[in-house]
Amino acid sequence: MQLATWNVNSLKVRLPQVLAWLAQNPVDALCLQELKLDHDKFPLQAFKEIGYHASWAGQKTYNGVAVISRAQGLNETRNIPGYDDPQQRVIATTLPFGQESIRVISAYCPNGQSLDSDKYVYKLDWFKAFAQWLKVEKQTHRHIAVLGDYNVAPKDEDVHNPEKWVGQVLVSDPERAALAALVDLGFTDAFRLFEQPPKSFSWWDYRMNSFKRNAGVRIDHVLLSESLVPHCQSCIIDKGPRGNEQPSDHTPVIATLSF
DNA sequence: ATGGCGCTGCATCAGCGA
Numbered sequence: 001m002q003l004a005t006w007n008v009n010s011l012k013v014r015l016p017q018v019l020a021w022l023a024q025n026p027v028d029a030l031c032l033q034e035l036k037l038d039h040d041k042f043p044l045q046a047f048k049e050i051g052y053h054a055s056w057a058g059q060k061t062y063n064g065v066a067v068i069s070r071a072q073g074l075n076e077t078r079n080i081p082g083y084d085d086p087q088q089r090v091i092a093t094t095l096p097f098g099q100e101s102i103r104v105i106s107a108y109c110p111n112g113q114s115l116d117s118d119k120y121v122y123k124l125d126w127f128k129a130f131a132q133w134l135k136v137e138k139q140t141h142r143h144i145a146v147l148g149d150y151n152v153a154p155k156d157e158d159v160h161n162p163e164k165w166v167g168q169v170l171v172s173d174p175e176r177a178a179l180a181a182l183v184d185l186g187f188t189d190a191f192r193l194f195e196q197p198p199k200s201f202s203w204w205d206y207r208m209n210s211f212k213r214n215a216g217v218r219i220d221h222v223l224l225s226e227s228l229v230p231h232c233q234s235c236i237i238d239k240g241p242r243g244n245e246q247p248s249d250h251t252p253v254i255a256t257l258s259f
Numbered sequence: 260a261t262g263g264c265g266c267t268g269c270a271t272c273a274g275c276g277a
Contacts, residue, residue: 009276010266034276036266061267062275111277119275151277170277203277206264217277249265249277 001097001257002027003104005147005220006241007203007250011035011064014248015043018068021241022050027254028070029095031106031147032056035064039088042066057088065091065106065148073104083129090130094141098259102228103141105134107148112169120169123151127178135185144225146187149203149250151219152179154189158218160199170219187223190235190255202237203250211242222255231257 004027008014011032022030030052035042039058047054047068056066057078065088067073073093080090092105107130112123137144152175156162165171183189191200201216210216222235235255242251 013266034266111275113275113277149277168277205277208263210264219277246265 001102001259002254003029003031003145003147003222003257004252004254005031005033005106005149005222006252007033007108007149007220007248009034009036009248009250011037011043011066012041013246015046017241017244017247019046019050021252022052022068025238025252025254029104030068030252031104032066032068033064033106033108033149035066036061037064055091055093057091059086059088063088063108065089065108067091067093067104067106069093069095069104071095074101080129080133083126083133085126089126092137097143097257100143101141102143102145103137105137105144105146105148107146107150109148109150109152111151112175114169115167115172123169124174124178127181131178131181131185134182138185138225142225142227144187145228145255146182146223147253148221149219150179150221152176153217153219154179154221157198158201160201160215160217165217170217182223186226188226188229190222190224190232191218191237191253193229193232194235200237202253204242206249220250220253222253224255228257231259233258
């Protein structure tokens with residue numbers, strides 16, 4: 001089974017690229033973030049035509065998440081239950097995993113803007129609520145994969161130029177602690193299960209030729225419950241789509257699991 | 260130190276992203 005995540009920065013603009021990518025990479029589930037689409041504008045038909053189902057949570061202009069899947073999902077959950085938030089940042093669905101099932105969650109964690117911003121306070125608060133909910137999810141689901149844009153680079157090795165990022169969002173100690181708190185619930189960063197090329201990133205700024213210079217950060221992650229770790233065969237970043245014409249600023253991360 | 264790029268919308272610029 002293959003699971004992938006991709007922040008597409010507008011599904012309306014990126015739909016042809018997503019469809020083309022799925023044709024080349026027929027993964028079992030693709031988690032999308034930043035749809036930037038009103039819920040009713042989701043292009044379900046386009047995915048149906050290529051043999052996929054979808055669960056999504058959309059809103060006008062900002063945010064929005066989806067799980068595109070080969071199988072029909074069950075027990076869909078939108079956003080963090082009990083956490084009152086108009087921003088659509090979470091969609092969860094349960095998919096078949098061999099004879100068992102797997103809870104697949106697509107998450108778009110807040111950016112935070114800057115360390116002195118209200119949005120930074122919201123980011124840390126959101127992570128706390130997300131962790132509380134994941135703790136509950138872990139009690140009801142054995143296999144859980146949480147894929148998405150976490151907007152946190154876990155370590156300095158995940159940042160092209162750590163010195164320049166000091167004091168900025170994505171790398172601050174409280175953000176890294178918030179991500180670590182999720183991991184400590186019993187998850188593993190699938191990417192780091194394997195030897196990886198140095199300077200592996202999943203996001204590059206549109207400006208300053210960042211992609212050409214590989215001046216990126218690794219903020220898109222696949223977290224696997226410990227039950228899934230022995231099943232994980234690989235986890236790779238597909239840099240291809242970042243080189244497309246009119247690309248998203250993020251590129252897909254793909255994990256392969258065996259039953 | 261600033262802006263740079265791209266997307267959105269009661270738009271012709273501002274808010275936001277990371």
